[in-house]
Amino acid sequence: MTAAARKDVHALETEVREKIHLEILKRTGAYHASDHILLPSGQHTSEYIEKTLVTTEPSFTEGLGAVIAKHFAQWPVDIVLSTGPGALILSHCVARAHPSRPVVVYGTKGLAGGKRRVTLPIEFQRLIRQRTKVLLIEDLVSTGFTLNLLIKLVEHLGAQVVGIGCLWRRTSVELDGKPVFSLVSRDFPTYAPQDCPLCKKGVPLNEEFVRRRHVRRGSSMEERKPA
Ligand SMILES: [Zn+2]
Numbered sequence: 606m607t608a609a610a611r612k613d614v615h616a617l618e619t620e621v622r623e624k625i626h627l628e629i630l631k632r633t634g635a636y637h638a639s640d641h642i643l644l645p646s647g648q649h650t651s652e653y654i655e656k657t658l659v660t661t662e663p664s665f666t667e668g669l670g671a672v673i674a675k676h677f678a679q680w681p682v683d684i685v686l687s688t689g690p691g692a693l694i695l696s697h698c699v700a701r702a703h704p705s706r707p708v709v710v711y712g713t714k715g716l717a718g719g720k721r722r723v724t725l726p727i728e729f730q731r732l733i734r735q736r737t738k739v740l741l742i743e744d745l746v747s748t749g750f751t752l753n754l755l756i757k758l759v760e761h762l763g764a765q766v767v768g769i770g771c772l773w774r775r776t777s778v779e780l781d782g783k784p785v786f787s788l789v790s791r792d793f794p795t796y797a798p799q800d801c802p803l804c805k806k807g808v809p810l811n812e813e814f815v816r817r818r819h820v821r822r823g824s825s826m827e828e829r830k831p832a
Contacts, residue, residue: 626788629669630772635659641803643812648795649803653814659744659772660694669788670698673770676786677740680767682707684733686759687742688714688723688751696742699770707740708732712758714751723754730762737764743771746787749778756781 630636635658642653660666673695682705687696693711700709710729715722725733733739739759743752752769759766766783774787798804 623789623791626669626772629665630654630659630789633658633660633662633665635661640811641801641808643810643815644795645815646795647798649798649801649810650793650795651803652791652793654745654773655814656691656745660691666694667698667701669772670695671702672788673742673786674699674702677768677770678704681705681738682740682767683737684739684764685709685742686712686733686739686755688712688755689744691744692742695744695772699740699742703740712755721750721754723751723758725758733759733762733764735763737762738767739764740767741769741783743769744773746771746774746778746780748775749780752780756783 627636627638631638635655637653637655638651640651640653642650644650644653677699682703685696685700685703685707687693688711693709696711697709700707710725710732712723712725712729715724741752741755741759746752756766768784768786769780771785771787773789773791774785776790776792796802796804804810
């Protein structure tokens with residue numbers, strides 16, 4: 606087989622693998638395609654992913670986590686680090702399947718003085734030391750902002766980022782030149798309403814995701830004050 610043909614086979618395998626992973630995400634109800642969707646930014650798109658639903662099917666998450674672990678199996682990993690509930694569920698599945706049997710730790714995201722910040726609880730800080738090998742895990746990477754902060758935090762502690770594993774990554778995102786493995790690498794084209802080809806075709810606009818954000822609320826329960 607020529608090098609060019611081998612490259613074609615590799616590209617085809619990647620494409621097939623991505624299709625399978627997209628189907629899995631579709632089955633969780635997280636991934637919506639072939640639609641005409643209003644985004645919170647006011648832009649229009651044909652695809653949308655609901656982050657909260659991505660890790661709701663344990664067997665899917667375990668299977669996808671194992672694929673990420675297999676990719677990084679050749680490198681020793683001491684710690685798997687993530688932030689946010691979805692990424693934490695995935696990071697558990699990756700750590701469970703990685704041959705180094707790494708420890709799972711997580712940071713928290715927040716705002717301080719209007720600036721985004723990630724914080725590692727004090728109890729975890731003694732686990733990340735000089736030359737500790739850290740694998741970062743994220744569910745969806747849309748801006749890379751959180752991951753870039755995590756990379757800085759890990760390196761500030763003298764540890765080393767082995768790589769970054771994620772379910773979904775927008776291809777335009779840069780992550781400080783670190784090795785990234787994502788099950789799906791995809792950018793949704795988004796359009797200003799006046800330039801949107803779906804509007805021009807007269808496809809009805811689905812405002813569900815934006816409306817839901819403003820009008821519908823999650824269920825909650827409050828403690829009753831004693832009389
Ligand atoms: Zn449109």
